[in-house]
Structure formats: structure tokens, C-alpha cells
Amino acid sequence: MVVTDAPTRMSRTDEVHRITENVYKNIMEQFNPCLRNFIAMAKSYEKALTSVTFAAKGYFDALVRMGEMASESQGSKDLGDVLFQMAEVHRQIQIQLEEMLKSFHNELLTELEKKVELDARYLNAALKKYQMEHKSKGESLEKCQAELKKLRRKSQGSKHPSKYGEKEMQYVEAISNKQSELDNYIAQGYKNALSEERRRYCFLVDRQCAVAKNSSSYHSK
Secondary structure, eight states: OOOTTHHHHHHHHHHHHHHHHHHHHHIIIIIHHHHHHHHHHHHHHHHHHHHHHHHHHHHHHHHHHHHHHHHHSSSOHHHHHHHHHHHHHHHHHHHHHHHHHHHIIIIIIHHHHHHHHHHHHHHHHHHHHHHHHHHHHHHHHHHHHHHHHHHHHHHHTOSOGGGGHHHHHHHHHHHHHHHHHHHHHHHHHHHHHHHHHHHHHHHHHHHHHHHHHHHHHHHTO
16 A cells, blocks of 8 residues: 555655755845846946046046145145145045946956846746656546556456455555655755755855955955
């Protein structure tokens, strides 16, 4: 006979299967749209910072001009030197800000945009592959179960039911093996789905850390 906890096991397996599908769908329907929104906000932030750097350049150029005027005067040459020194300090800070912006664009924005475009195609393919393999293994199990039922009906209607005993045991063993194979596939599929989800958050954290490192260098000036 088939093990008595089969319905419970199948119910648990079916639940894990649904969770696995939902993990993939959540990445595609929730994580990726949120990531696209994050990229859009990051672009707005980049645009605002670029405007600041442009305005700052005009400000520092004007400061240098004031320093030049002071240097050309008879009574304020020393103040001209002070203004030049202040302008140089701000110029170095400006260079760091531009480097931070370059890092922000190259290490965060560009990488995330590439990732999100490739990701949609990859995840669709990964989910489809998982579902097709799950369907194939499920159908193989169901076919074996149907054959066992058919054999048992023959056995019940036969004058010599014992002659079906060996064949029945073969089907029972095959069903057990196929059920275990399906269970293992679903369990591994669940692990893979969680791994795919974690990889995406890890990538975001990694890119954000790369930018934060450069940003920290700028703010320490």
C-alpha cells in the first residue's frame, strides 16, 4: 500500500510549490517595479546634484574673480590671496563631488539599469523551466498512480488476485520514488527561488555600498 501520510505530504509539497512560484512572481511583480522606481528617483537625485555642481562652478568662478580684483588693488592684496585659497579648497571639494557623481552614475545607475532589463527575461525563463519540470514530474507520478488503480481494479475482479501482487508492489515502489523525486525537486526549487531573491537584494546592497564608500570620501573632505 502507499504510505498513509501521502495526502498530508502532498498537501505540504503543493504549498511549497505555490510559495516557490510566488517568490518568483514577487520578484517580477513587486521587487523589479520597486527597483525601477528606485532607479527613476536616483536619476532625479543625480540630475539635482548635477545642477548643484553647475551652480557651484559659477559660484567658485565668481569667487576667483573677486580674488583677482582684490589682488590687483593696492590695499587688499593679502585678502586676494585668502580668497584664492578659499576658492582652491572649494575647487578640490567640487572635484570630489564630481567624482562622487561619476561613481553614482557608473556603479549604481548603469549597473542597476542593466540588471533590471536582463532580469525580466531571465526570471521568466527560470520560472517557466521550473513549472514545466514540475508539471512533467507531477504528470509522471499521476500516470503511475492511475496505473496502480487500474491494476487494483483488475485484482479485485480476478479469481486469482495474488498474481497481481508483485506488479502492485512494483507500482507502489515506483510511486514512492516518483513522489520523493517530486518532493526533492520542489524543495530544491524553493531554495533556488529564495537564492534568486537574495541575490537581487545583495546586488543592490553591494552597489549602494560602492557609492556610499565614494560618498563618504567626499563628505570627509
